[in-house]
Amino acid sequence: MKFKLLLLTLLAPVFLFAQVTVTDASINAGETVTWSASNEYLMDGLIYVESGATLIIEAGTVIKAKQTPTTGDNTTALIIARGGKIDARGTSSAPIIFTAEADDIADPTDLLPNQRGRWGGILVLGNAGLNTTSGVGQIEGIDPNEPRGQYGGGTSPNDADNSGVMRYISIRHGGALIGPGNEINGLTMGGVGSGTEINYIEVYSNLDDGFEWFGGTVNAKHLVAAFCGDDAFDWDEGYRGSNQYLFALQGEDAAGRTAEMDGGTDPEDGTPFATPTIANATYIGPGSFAFPNGDGSEMLIFRDNSGGFYYNSIFTEYNGFGGGAGITVEDLASGEDSRARLENNQLILSNNIWWNFGNGNNLADIAPQDFVQTHLGANSNQIADPQLGAIARNNSNGLDPRPAANGPAGTGATTVNDPFIDNVDYIGAFNPNAPLWTNGWSALDNNNVTGIVDEQISTVIPEDYKLEQNYPNPFNPSTTIEYQIRKAGVVEIAVYNVAGQKVASLINGFKSAGSYAVTWDATDLASGLYYYTLKAENVVETRKMILMK
Numbered sequence: 255m256k257f258k259l260l261l262l263t264l265l266a267p268v269f270l271f272a273q274v275t276v277t278d279a280s281i282n283a284g285e286t287v288t289w290s291a292s293n294e295y296l297m298d299g300l301i302y303v304e305s306g307a308t309l310i311i312e313a314g315t316v317i318k319a320k321q322t323p324t325t326g327d328n329t330t331a332l333i334i335a336r337g338g339k340i341d342a343r344g345t346s347s348a349p350i351i352f353t354a355e356a357d358d359i360a361d362p363t364d365l366l367p368n369q370r371g372r373w374g375g376i377l378v379l380g381n382a383g384l385n386t387t388s389g390v391g392q393i394e395g396i397d398p399n400e401p402r403g404q405y406g407g408g409t410s411p412n413d414a415d416n417s418g419v420m421r422y423i424s425i426r427h428g429g430a431l432i433g434p435g436n437e438i439n440g441l442t443m444g445g446v447g448s449g450t451e452i453n454y455i456e457v458y459s460n461l462d463d464g465f466e467w468f469g470g471t472v473n474a475k476h477l478v479a480a481f482c483g484d485d486a487f488d489w490d491e492g493y494r495g496s497n498q499y500l501f502a503l504q505g506e507d508a509a510g511r512t513a514e515m516d517g518g519t520d521p522e523d524g525t526p527f528a529t530p531t532i533a534n535a536t537y538i539g540p541g542s543f544a545f546p547n548g549d550g551s552e553m554l555i556f557r558d559n560s561g562g563f564y565y566n567s568i569f570t571e572y573n574g575f576g577g578g579a580g581i582t583v584e585d586l587a588s589g590e591d592s593r594a595r596l597e598n599n600q601l602i603l604s605n606n607i608w609w610n611f612g613n614g615n616n617l618a619d620i621a622p623q624d625f626v627q628t629h630l631g632a633n634s635n636q637i638a639d640p641q642l643g644a645i646a647r648n649n650s651n652g653l654d655p656r657p658a659a660n661g662p663a664g665t666g667a668t669t670v671n672d673p674f675i676d677n678v679d680y681i682g683a684f685n686p687n688a689p690l691w692t693n694g695w696s697a698l699d700n701n702n703v704t705g706i707v708d709e710q711i712s713t714v715i716p717e718d719y720k721l722e723q724n725y726p727n728p729f730n731p732s733t734t735i736e737y738q739i740r741k742a743g744v745v746e747i748a749v750y751n752v753a754g755q756k757v758a759s760l761i762n763g764f765k766s767a768g769s770y771a772v773t774w775d776a777t778d779l780a781s782g783l784y785y786y787t788l789k790a791e792n793v794v795e796t797r798k799m800i801l802m803k
Contacts, residue, residue, distance in 0.1 A: 277325060280402075281307040281338070291315045291348070296355060297332065297373075299325030302402050305337025308418070314348035318355045319373035321430070329430035331374030331395065331438055334417055335402040336381055336445070344422030346454070349695035352376065353426040362649050362701040363778070365427055367481035368507050371461035374438040375428040378420075379404070382447035383411030384469030385492030385517075385524035391445070391468055395438035405444030406469055413471045415447025422454045422695050429461030429483065437462030440482065446472040448495065457482060458697040463510075464502070467493040467530070473674045475499050476691055480698055481647075484510035486537065489560070491519060492526045496674040499691065500535040501655065501683045503698075505647055506544045512537040512553045512572065515592075517560030523590035529561040529600050533675045534667075536655050536683040538645060539572030542612040553611070557584040561595035564603045565675075566667040568640045568657070568682040573612030580611050580620035581630075596629060604633040605668040607640045607681055638662045640682065644763035649702040651775070652759040658742075659686040660766055705775075712769040716740045721747075721788040721795040724774075728802040731777040735760070737788050738769045746789040747772060752782065760786075776801050 274289075275296045281287045283306030289295055291314035298320045303309045309332075311317070319330040332352070334340050344350035351359060354372030358364045365372075377393055384391060384406040396403045407415070425440045432438065440457025445468065452474035457464035464479025469491040476499045479486035486502035486509075502512050517528040539553055553572040556562065569580060583601070584592040595601040608630075613619040615637055621627045641661035643654030657663035663681040670677060680686055690704055698704050716738040724733045739745060745765040749758040757779060760772050776784075781803045787796045 276301055280304050281309055283307055286310065288312065289315050289317065294318065296320065297330045299323040299327040299330055300396065301332050303332075303334045303338035303340060304402060305335055308339045308341060309334070311340070311342040311350050313344045313350065313422070316351045316353070316359060318353055318357065319428070320355050321372045328432045329374040329438065332376045333396065333402065334378045336379050336405060339416070339418035340378065340420060341418050342420050342423055344695065346422060346694045349422045349424055351424050351426065352428070354428075357427060359700065365459070367459045367505055367647070369427060370459050370483050371430050371437070372427040374430045375440045375442065375460065376425060377438070377442040377444070378417050378446050378450070379444045380417045380446040380450065380470060381407035381412045381415040382445045382470040382472070383407055383413055383492065383526065384445055385526055385528070386520050387524065391491065393442060393444045393468070394436060395432055395442065407445060411445075413447055414449045415445075416449030417446050419451040420453070420455060421451065424456040424458060424695065424697050425460070426458045426697050427460075431461060439463040439466040439488070440479070441465050442468070443470060443472055444468040446470040448473055454691070454695065456480065456692070456696045456698070463488045466490070467495065469493055471495050473497065477501070478692060478696060478698065480703070481505040483508045485514040486512050488514045488516070489528055489530060490516040490558070492517070492524065492528050493530050494526060494528065496531040496672050498533045498675050499683045500532060501692070502535075502537040503647065503653070503655075504538065504540040506540045509540045511555055512539055512569070515554070515556045515560040515562050517558040517592065517595075519558070522558045527559065527561050527595060527600060529563070531563045531565070531670070531672050531675065532567065533565045533670050533672070534678065534681070534683050535564065535567035537567070537569050538655065539570065541571050542573050542610045544573050552579040552582045554581040556592040556595070556601060558592070559584070559590045559595065560592050561600035563601070565605055565670050566681045567606045568663055569606060570609045570640060570642070571645060579613055579622055580608050581626060583623060583626050585623065585625070593625065596625070602633060603630060603635060605666070605681070606635050607663055608635060608637050609639050634668065636662060639764065641764035644761055646703065646759055646762065650759045651702050651705040652762060653698065653704045654690075654763065655682070656684040656686045656690065657682055658764055658766055661764065709771050710766070710768050711736070711771050714769070715767045716769060719788065719790050719793040719795065721797055723797055724786070724799045728800040730801065730803050732773055732775045733799060734771055734773050735786060736769065736771045739765050739767050739790055741791060742766045743791055748787055749774065750785045750787065757784070
């Protein structure tokens with residue numbers, strides 16, 4: 255592997271660190287290479303961790319990637335080949351960040367969520383089983399003749415295969431287009447076994463899918479797919495892992511299906527069937543009136559003989575082309591299909607909440623097929639407002655995907671009989687009574703999509719609505735605003751400049767009756783007079799505040 259050091263001087267404090275350029279190369283069998291948090295790495299081309307090799311990445315390491323490699327490769331990507339290992343153990347306070355060369359991670363506004371495809375992504379390949387005829391596949395996104403791009407264990411698969419550890423990693427602005435219909439996903443897992451640990455992984459602003467599984471048995475928790483140009487989650491070729499706490503947030507400008515569930519490719523009825531388990535997902539689509547440039551007209555699709563299990567999840571805010579259905583299930587005239595998986599209890603959707611679809615909010619609108627309607631009705635699915643704190647798709651600190659504690663998603667989760675799954679009481683990816691698990695390490699937090707602190711300071715029901723004067727006032731750069739809600743309902747608190755332009759949406763969602771305090775950070779705004787407004791029921795209250803830097 256080739257390294258080139260570039261010493262950079264930082265002003266405050268003054269010290270030297272190395273920017274290490276990693277060129278088109280490989281970590282060979284028997285080698286262990288460490289990428290240190292004291293360096294910043296620039297990947298240039300396709301980097302392979304070959305069989306018998308290990309790549310260690312320290313917590314807090316930043317790895318950037320060239321959009322146009324100098325090596326002749328079509329893009330830049332990191333590939334963990336079969337038999338290779340990655341040991342990347344970030345922490346909530348020191349995540350590992352993969353991003354584009356142009357991304358200044360200290361500036362939350364330099365690359366926006368719609369700036370996708372600046373490099374490839376991460377591909378992890380293993381020896382677990384597939385349901386293809388040969389049991390071996392060639393991963394999409396790289397040269398089809400590259401032997402290090404093969405995945406799957408063939409006729410002797412190892413479903414407990416171990417490709418290493420990935421923990422607290424944010425993968426940003428990837429998904430480069432290699433050719434027509436050939437992009438790289440944020441995190442691609444081909445034949446990855448259950449010995450691999452995947453936990454707290456974010457794919458942010460990827461041109462193609464966020465996460466895609468091709469066969470395998472790997473389990474995962476705490477996955478974020480935000481602003482991806484195609485599907486948030488996608489599986490194929492007999493994937494059978496268990497997953498919990500999945501969060502999807504799709505952008506208004508481009509998105510496919512939120513989840514695309516495929517069973518097999520060659521043949522479609524190959525075994526083992528795709529039957530993964532998903533518990534406690536929150537899928538927020540691009541908006542019930544959005545028309546994303548994706549390939550889907552439904553939030554969830556089961557096809558190519560896929561089964562699977564969804565429990566205790568929230569599906570909301572989806573439209574798309576063709577009417578905006580919530581779910582469709584493949585129903586062929588003959589042969590094995592996803593309807594057969596449903597009728598054989600290998601496809602179950604149980605105790606989920608569906609809400610705010612462009613096609614309508616009744617069972618027939620959300621599930622146009624009568625046999626799917628019957629299944630949802632028989633398995634405790636609800637059409638109800640999950641009362642999420644607030645939905646926002648910009649860097650206004652306005653996103654709070656936690657459900658109201660006293661709402662339909664705050665309690666009532668069903669028990670899932672899976673040793674990997676935590677049996678919690680709430681529905682969806684986030685505990686209504688705890689901070690967001692995305693805090694600290696994710697681009698959602700770092701880029702101010704989430705981040706507002708909205709604390710209920712009293713559950714005593716006030717006599718009226720009230721907006722208090724912020725404190726301190728004047729302030730620099732943050733201030734606290736207290737407000738009172740006499741009746742549960744949708745509440746909006748927004749900040750405007752003197753020209754009447756909205757500069758921040760602090761709260762925009764369902765709130766229970768009580769008293770609250772919200773903290774606003776105006777670091778990126780200029781000094782001056784601002785107005786903040788409370789809207790609730792038929793009440794509108796406005797006050798002034800002064801930012802003085």
